[in-house]
Amino acid sequence: MTDLTKNPIEDIRSHRHTDGKPNVRRYHQARWDEPIIFELSAEGERGVLVPEVDEEIKRTTKDVYKNLPASMMRESLPALPELSQNKVLRHYLRMSQQNLGADFQVDIGQGTCTMKYNPKVNEHLARSHKMSELHPLQDQDTVQGILEITHKFEQILKDISGMSRFSFQPRGGSAAIYANAAVIRKYHESRGDTDRDEIITTIFSHPSDAACAKLAGFKVITLYPNDDGYPDIEALKAAVSDRTAGLLITNPEDTGIFNPDIDEFVRIVHKAGGLCAYDQANANGLLGITRARDAGFDLCHFNLHKTFSTPHACGGPAVGAQGASKELECFLPGPLIDHDGERYFLNEDMPHSIGKVSAFYGSASIVMRAYAWVMNLGAEGLREVAEIAVLNNNYLMHEVLKIKGISAPYAEGKRRIEQVRYSWEELYRDTGIHSEQLGIRMADYGLHYWTSHHPFVVPEPATLEPTEAYSVEDLDEYVRTLKAVSEEAYTNPAMVRSAPHNCPIHKIKPEVLDDPERWSVTWRAYCRKLANQNE
Amino acid sequence: MSNPETKTVYPYIPNSTDQARKKMLSAVSAESVECFYADIPKYLRMQRPLDMPEPFLSEYELKQHVQKLLNKNRSTEECLSFLGGGCYQHHVPSICDEINQRSEFLTAYAGEPYDDHGRFQALFEYCSMMGELLEMDIVNVPVYDGHQAAATSIRMACRYTGKRKALVSATIHPDKLSMITEYCRSDVDIQVINVDTVTGGMCMESLKNALDDQTAVVYFDNPGYLGVVEDGEKICALAASFDAIPAVGVDPLSLGVLAPPSSYGARLVTGEIQALGIHMQFGGGNGGFIASHDETDLVMQYPSRLFGIAPTEVQGEYGFGDVAFERTSFDKRENGNEFVGTASALWGITAGVYLSLMGPQGMHDIANGIFQRNAYAKERLASIPGILIPHNNQSHFKEFVVNFDNTGKTVEEINRLLLKQDIFGGHDLSEKYPQFGQSALYCFTEIHSRDDIDTLCDALSEVI
Numbered sequence: 001m002t003d004l005t006k007n008p009i010e011d012i013r014s015h016r017h018t019d020g021k022p023n024v025r026r027y028h029q030a031r032w033d034e035p036i037i038f039e040l041s042a043e044g045e046r047g048v049l050v051p052e053v054d055e056e057i058k059r060t061t062k063d064v065y066k067n068l069p070a071s072m073m074r075e076s077l078p079a080l081p082e083l084s085q086n087k088v089l090r091h092y093l094r095m096s097q098q099n100l101g102a103d104f105q106v107d108i109g110q111g112t113c114t115m116k117y118n119p120k121v122n123e124h125l126a127r128s129h130k131m132s133e134l135h136p137l138q139d140q141d142t143v144q145g146i147l148e149i150t151h152k153f154e155q156i157l158k159d160i161s162g163m164s165r166f167s168f169q170p171r172g173g174s175a176a177i178y179a180n181a182a183v184i185r186k187y188h189e190s191r192g193d194t195d196r197d198e199i200i201t202t203i204f205s206h207p208s209d210a211a212c213a214k215l216a217g218f219k220v221i222t223l224y225p226n227d228d229g230y231p232d233i234e235a236l237k238a239a240v241s242d243r244t245a246g247l248l249i250t251n252p253e254d255t256g257i258f259n260p261d262i263d264e265f266v267r268i269v270h271k272a273g274g275l276c277a278y279d280q281a282n283a284n285g286l287l288g289i290t291r292a293r294d295a296g297f298d299l300c301h302f303n304l305h306k307t308f309s310t311p312h313a314c315g316g317p318a319v320g321a322q323g324a325s326k327e328l329e330c331f332l333p334g335p336l337i338d339h340d341g342e343r344y345f346l347n348e349d350m351p352h353s354i355g356k357v358s359a360f361y362g363s364a365s366i367v368m369r370a371y372a373w374v375m376n377l378g379a380e381g382l383r384e385v386a387e388i389a390v391l392n393n394n395y396l397m398h399e400v401l402k403i404k405g406i407s408a409p410y411a412e413g414k415r416r417i418e419q420v421r422y423s424w425e426e427l428y429r430d431t432g433i434h435s436e437q438l439g440i441r442m443a444d445y446g447l448h449y450w451t452s453h454h455p456f457v458v459p460e461p462a463t464l465e466p467t468e469a470y471s472v473e474d475l476d477e478y479v480r481t482l483k484a485v486s487e488e489a490y491t492n493p494a495m496v497r498s499a500p501h502n503c504p505i506h507k508i509k510p511e512v513l514d515d516p517e518r519w520s521v522t523w524r525a526y527c528r529k530l531a532n533q534n535e
Numbered sequence: 536m537s538n539p540e541t542k543t544v545y546p547y548i549p550n551s552t553d554q555a556r557k558k559m560l561s562a563v564s565a566e567s568v569e570c571f572y573a574d575i576p577k578y579l580r581m582q583r584p585l586d587m588p589e590p591f592l593s594e595y596e597l598k599q600h601v602q603k604l605l606n607k608n609r610s611t612e613e614c615l616s617f618l619g620g621g622c623y624q625h626h627v628p629s630i631c632d633e634i635n636q637r638s639e640f641l642t643a644y645a646g647e648p649y650d651d652h653g654r655f656q657a658l659f660e661y662c663s664m665m666g667e668l669l670e671m672d673i674v675n676v677p678v679y680d681g682h683q684a685a686a687t688s689i690r691m692a693c694r695y696t697g698k699r700k701a702l703v704s705a706t707i708h709p710d711k712l713s714m715i716t717e718y719c720r721s722d723v724d725i726q727v728i729n730v731d732t733v734t735g736g737m738c739m740e741s742l743k744n745a746l747d748d749q750t751a752v753v754y755f756d757n758p759g760y761l762g763v764v765e766d767g768e769k770i771c772a773l774a775a776s777f778d779a780i781p782a783v784g785v786d787p788l789s790l791g792v793l794a795p796p797s798s799y800g801a802r803l804v805t806g807e808i809q810a811l812g813i814h815m816q817f818g819g820g821n822g823g824f825i826a827s828h829d830e831t832d833l834v835m836q837y838p839s840r841l842f843g844i845a846p847t848e849v850q851g852e853y854g855f856g857d858v859a860f861e862r863t864s865f866d867k868r869e870n871g872n873e874f875v876g877t878a879s880a881l882w883g884i885t886a887g888v889y890l891s892l893m894g895p896q897g898m899h900d901i902a903n904g905i906f907q908r909n910a911y912a913k914e915r916l917a918s919i920p921g922i923l924i925p926h927n928n929q930s931h932f933k934e935f936v937v938n939f940d941n942t943g944k945t946v947e948e949i950n951r952l953l954l955k956q957d958i959f960g961g962h963d964l965s966e967k968y969p970q971f972g973q974s975a976l977y978c979f980t981e982i983h984s985r986d987d988i989d990t991l992c993d994a995l996s997e998v999i
Binding site: 029033034036037038045046047048049050051052053054056057058060061064065067068069071072073074075077078079080081082083085088089091092093094095096097098099100101102103104107110113115116117118119121123124125126127128129130131132133134135136137138139141142143144145146148149152156159160171172173174175177178182185206207208210211212213214215216217220222257258259260262263285287288289290291294295303305309311312313314315316317318354355356357358359360361362363364365366368371372374375376377378379380381382383384385387388390391392393394395398399414415416417439440443448450453454468469470471472474500503504505506507508509510512513514516519520521522523524525526528 | 547868
């Protein structure tokens with residue numbers, strides 16, 4: 001512990017980034033040593049009471065369980081914790097303080113995820129009972145507002161992508177990828193073309209592009225990048241055949257390099273009889289710039305929680321808006337929302353649809369937030385989003401590449417679109433410090449970054465995506481901190497290796513997480529296995 | 536792009552000022568942003584502005600615009616609703632909203648177990664409380680919804696047993712059946728077990744006939760879509776006698792009174808968490824859970840994140856991390872189980888808040904109150920001439936079928952008349968379940984007072 005009376009710390013003005021000096025933030029995250037909620041339980045306490053049953057109801061109904069088989073009755077009350085209301089609130093508030101939400105930081109380190117600002121006005125609108133207290137099976141005359149919002153938003157996405165229709169059923173990007181794979185399957189089946197059992201994807205596309213293709217029953221062929229960073233077109237030519245069902249691809253991929261031959265990729269797959277689905281997870285730099293359908297794609301999807309500003313919410317709720325060409329729209333998961341000239345309605349008349357991919361109509365209030373976001377910006381504003389996201393990225397890359405030990409593999413000297421996958425290979429060679437360790441040390445300064453999906457094709461990867469939501473000063477602070485951490489790796493590697501120092505907890509011993517004798521996914525399992533924990 | 540004098544500075548885009556743009560372009564020696572798009576062939580460039588309505592640049596006008604659209608909706612706060620069928624109106628305790636609106640949780644995503652310690656602990660605690668409710672040691676970080684959870688549980692059982700045949704009860708939500716069928720079909724042969732029209736539960740005779748040693752799993756919901764509480768023990772025992780895995784979908788809100796499926800033999804338990812403190816949001820509040828015992832071979836079949844507790848370098852400190860991460864597509868792409876991605880984590884955190892507020896007594900009280908209200912509503916409705924309760928001698932949780940065949944009116948007509956009195960009548964089943972004639976699914980929860988139920992009965996007496 002620092003005794004401030006004996007060891008006054010240095011003038012903290014030197015830590016404020018506003019003075020333009022190359023310093024880093026003096027930061028420490030909350031550390032409450034908060035117990036697990038079961039440890040806070042006190043017998044008999046109550047957090048909330050439920051409405052009493054009316055005496056008349058009790059009198060009339062008597063034994064309501066008389067028809068229930070005895071084995072269907074619970075024998076003892078569930079062993080949930082018992083807490084008064086303010087204890088619950090305090091516990092959760094403390095946990096929240098031990099979580100670094102995007103609102104608190106320059107959250108440009110979660111590349112591929114487009115961590116942009118989530119406008120608060122949209123949250124306020126979503127809390128209206130006119131949104132939050134709608135039942136999905138209400139008479140459609142009573143939900144004309146949300147149907148209209150969804151329909152209008154669909155028209156905007158159609159113009160952004162060039163696609164013919166959108167379904168908002170998928171509750172996440174991966175669900176939309178799965179839905180695209182299912183549409184590809186259904187399309188070929190509808191033509192009696194049942195031998196097509198291969199889907200081609202690329203290693204820099206999201207793992208779900210490969211995983212969902214497999215789930216839908218396809219064999220997966222994965223293309224790797226050539227020296228320019230593009231997926232290898234020769235490998236694609238060699239991969240296509242009369243077994244090819246489709247291509248699931250991202251562009252730009254996670255490297256941020258736009259593949260200029262993308263329409264040629266589509267042509268090659270089309271020529272072989274396959275369909276092409278565009279995973280538009282990385283669309284933020286391309287709004288109003290280039291469109292999926294114009295490159296020939298048959299299907300696409302947008303993550304509304306990325307490109308369209310809805311909050312990531314620790315990992316959902318979310319929407320993967322699935323778009324299809326005219327020819328394929330009949331296969332989309334229904335219902336779609338149509339207008340009959342007088343009113344909006346849920347069109348369930350879709351005999352060729354792949355059926356449901358989620359309950360009801362997906363995350364309607366997420367669509368509402370995305371609609372509010374685009375209606376605040378308009379065509380010019382969306383173009384500004386794309387341009388500034390790309391400008392921010394190229395500025396950031398320019399500054400990051402000045403840091404010792406980091407590089408941007410592939411396509412040297414080329415500009416990038418909205419993100420870059422960097423490599424700390426040189427720093428690792430020089431210091432033995434891994435990229436993950438640098439990322440954890442960044443958390444000591446109230447920032448963080450993410451490496452990459454597996455496998456690490458780029459050695460010692462770090463993926464940064466600044467979006468349009470951060471100022472030049474924000475980017476400078478991030479770069480300054482990254483530089484300081486790199487310097488630490490060279491001059492004081494022990495400090496980096498032993499990080500985190502300023503987070504709610506210290507370095508985790510992860511071995512128990514892969515050991516069936518010790519892993520504990522619930523508190524009850526932990527208590528049962530406690531004796532094994534210290535082995 | 537635009538004339539500098541008229542250019543809009545966007546509040547969400549700090550660098551939309553001319554000064555910032557110029558400074559940054561100059562720093563990277565670029566004449567304009569066009570340099571960055573050099574790789575995009577000209578013929579793929581959009582040659583016109585996006586075709587969109589004029590924006591509402593000010594926050595006030597935007598808010599007015601969206602609120603005006605939302606005002607065309609009539610919410611269940613304005614009307615008396617008896618709709619259920621997979622999404623339920625319950626009281627949402629204030630603390631649930633207080634927590635899930637916090638920036639720390641709302642805007643976080645995928646930080647490390649260090650900077651996002653709170654997210655890991657909150658989700659671990661959610662899983663732990665669900666584990667107590669379900670009396671099971673393994674509960675996943677939420678998937679999209681109960682449909683997804685059910686479909687995955689069926690695939691898990693098939694992977695675990697190495698068999699392809701799954702028997703699925705027709706008493707589940709029709710949309711759930713549609714989703715399961717498409718989701719599973721490349722690796723699973725789904726056979727549907729029909730509804731027993733007398734009980735509204737699964738037809739035991741059909742189940743017996745369909746079971747054989749090739750059956751991987753028997754899946755049913757308890758209570759089912761029609762609100763009937765099944766004799767789960769009988770079904771699970773029958774499935775187990777053929778070495779098939781009994782998999783049960785359950786409403787967690789029923790478990791303060793009803794036995795957890797693990798106690799009557801279920802090995803995979805799934806369900807929907809929307810009822811646990813999450814607003815309906817036109818169906819956007821759904822989230823799904825999957826639970827099982829801590830059988831290693833079964834745990835290795837989960838596609839989802841499983842958060843486990845782990846020690847740190849400081850004695851006694853709790854840390855968290857991913858359990859058996861190599862199961863997932865995050866680690867192994869197409870060689871992982873199914874897929875994993877952004878789903879409904881915030882609803883998991885919220886459901887955790889709900890369970891900790893309710894506690895054991897609250898969960899008992901709410902389930903008991905719902906049973907009592909349903910029994911009362913059944914009795915009141917059955918006494919109205921023309922109305923029949925087809926499965927009246929069954930026990931119902933939350934909802935039951937009400938038949939109007941003898942009224943000479945369709946459910947559609949009746950519901951339209953009820954709407955005139957600001958009542959949302961039960962969900963019309965006549966299209967999906969023609970065997971039940973003109974029937975509707977009526978739902979009663981803890982928010983329905985005796986007055987509400989009496990109001991419905993009076994209105995129905997009047998309109999039929």
